[in-house]
Ligand code: HEC
Ligand code: HEC
């Protein structure tokens with residue numbers, strides 16, 4: 291008798307193994323993105339010049355992969371060799387030094403480069419200027435692939451399910467023919483294998499959603515809006531030792547520390563109407579701050595008149 295079970299097992303293996311390999315590939319591409327975000331995104335964007343140049347297309351600007359790796363490992367060393375391309379770039383970017391990354395492996399750098407070359411700008415790839423020799427399609431590949439793998443896995447799961455059903459029917463048929471009394475086949479909704487498989491799928495999906503949700507929980511890095519009043523923590527919490535909780539009253543029991551309302555400021559500034567005692571203060575661009583004028587802004591925002599104290 292042909293052993294159907296063995297055939298089915300072999301089939302399942304030959305289906306599952308490739309799909310696992312495919313999944314492994316996507317996570318590799320995502321590693322590049324994560325590495326880029328943690329190490330490079332503070333100065334680089336794939337699409338526009340910020341502190342450093344836009345990185346998309348860099349592998350065609352610098353075709354010598356070894357040199358490119360050396361640059362990312364230790365740009366100071368490459369600059370010291372007098373390489374013209376990089377020294378010109380250094381001057382163009384106002385001699386801003388790039389960090390060195392001796393800890394990144396070649397594989398990690400390749401993953402980062404692969405990510406910046408395939409990244410698509412947020413809000414539609416319409417404005418992408420196609421980089422030499424690469425069609426826009428190949429640049430969009432990364433995002434398309436995720437969906438493709440999803441659909442593929444689903445199809446494979448359905449095939450597996452059908453094959454298992456076929457297997458049990460065949461087994462029953464051959465048993466009947468040979469006169470072996472067989473127990474009634476268990477319907478699939480009571481079959482332990484299917485149930486545990488279903489639980490596993492639900493568990494994985496649930497875990498994925500939880501992780502994605504946690505990542506999306508409004509955490510931001512480098513958020514620094516321009517404030518209307520030049521308020522200095524150094525003057526308040528530092529020199530004048532005002533307790534953090536006086537202003538950030540929710541800090542101990544809420545996810546948000548909260549920024550104080552103006553009337554909290556006025557508790558003190560109804561009396562303190564000029565800035566005379568503290569050290570000189572400077573904005574980020576180097577200009578000096580007139581503390582008294584800043585306190586007067588507080589009065590105009592609250593509609594308070596220091597002459598009449600109302
Ligand atoms: C502190 C800011 C900073 C960080 C962080 C940084 N870079 Fe740079 N990068 C620069 C600047 C600035 C330049 C332009 C050359 C110069 O001034 O040294 C540059 C140039 C480059 C170039 C050459 C670009 C071209 O158009 O030829 C590459 C490639 C590069 N960086 C890759 C990386 C990678 C990969 C990372 C992360 C692992 C990274 N950089 C992190 C600032 C940074
Ligand atoms: C006199 C009131 C006051 C005191 C005291 C004070 N802060 Fe603030 N804090 C503010 C105001 C106003 C802002 C928003 C303006 C800004 O960012 O400068 C702010 C912003 C912040 C932010 C940024 C919040 C964000 O969402 O980005 C942090 C962090 C912070 N304060 C921490 C502290 C700590 C720690 C202390 C105690 C050492 C402290 N503050 C004391 C008024 C105060």
Ligand code: HEC
Pocket residue numbers: 519520521522523525526530532536537550551552554555556557558559562564565566567568571579581582584585588
């Ligand atoms: C607990 C009392 C207190 C509170 C509350 C307070 N301040 Fe002040 N503030 C001071 C003192 C003290 C000075 C320093 C005066 C000096 O040195 O002459 C000062 C100075 C200032 C200055 C001038 C120096 C600078 O930082 O630019 C500004 C502007 C200012 N406060 C804004 C605010 C704002 C906005 C708030 C509310 C978020 C606030 N203050 C809340 C006590 C307070």
